[in-house]
Amino acid sequence: MFKLRQSSGLRFAELLDRVSDAAPEIRFRFTSPHPKDFPDQVLDVIASKANVCKQIHIPCQSGNTEMLTRMRRNHTREAYIKLIERMRDKIPGVALSSDFICGFCDETEQEFEDTLSMLQIVKYDLAFLFAYSMREKTHAHRRMKDNVPEDVK
Numbered sequence: 576m577f578k579l580r581q582s583s584g585l586r587f588a589e590l591l592d593r594v595s596d597a598a599p600e601i602r603f604r605f606t607s608p609h610p611k612d613f614p615d616q617v618l619d620v621i622a623s624k625a626n627v628c629k630q631i632h633i634p635c636q637s638g639n640t641e642m643l644t645r646m647r648r649n650h651t652r653e654a655y656i657k658l659i660e661r662m663r664d665k666i667p668g669v670a671l672s673s674d675f676i677c678g679f680c681d682e683t684e685q686e687f688e689d690t691l692s693m694l695q696i697v698k699y700d701l702a703f704l705f706a707y708s709m710r711e712k713t714h715a716h717r718r719m720k721d722n723v724p725e726d727v728k
Contacts, residue, residue: 588616595624604628607674610635610650610658618665630670630700631662637676638693639686646679647714652689659697672701678728679707680719 585593587608595603603626608617610633621627637643640651662669675690694702706728709721 586614586616588614588620591617591627592620592624595620595626599626602626602628604630606632607634610648610655613658615661615665618662621669622666629666629668630672631666632672632674633658633662634674635693635697636674637679637682637686637690639689642679642682642686642689645681645719646676652693655693656696670700671697672703673697673699674703674705676705676707678723680715680721680723682707682723 591603591605603624608631613633621629621631635655636646636648638652640653643650643652659671662671675694677687677690706725707721707723709716715721
């Protein structure tokens with residue numbers, strides 16, 4: 576869907592570092608990095624640069640590993656919690672926000688309770704909470720049933 580360039584490009588951490596140096600009068604913020612793709616180098620840049628906001632939006636979607644697998648999120652509850660701990664260790668006072676979906680296909684009460692416990696463990700500064708709705712052209716649309724009643728969602 577895209578054409579590869581001839582050059583090797585930059586890792587995101589290096590790009591963030593360069594733009595923060597190039598424009599020190601501008602505050603930089605980015606949104607929605609996938610938890611599985613969040614290296615420590617990015618945390619180091621955020622921690623070391625005064626003009627990179629100490630706020631990270633890091634989508635979780637669910638606090639239950641089996642649910643995350645069904646959602647095809649490619650991270651586990653445990654890995655996500657460890658990532659949050661690393662963020663807080665490297666960036667004291669970091670503000671955290673996230674996205675959560677309830678009522679995804681086949682979600683059980685226990686899986687939902689795991690999501691509630693994630694909110695309690697992390698203590699986000701802000702969270703966007705959504706009832707699941709089927710989206711065309713997704714894996715869930717093609718292979719799953721939206722079987723959690725609306726009143727439960």
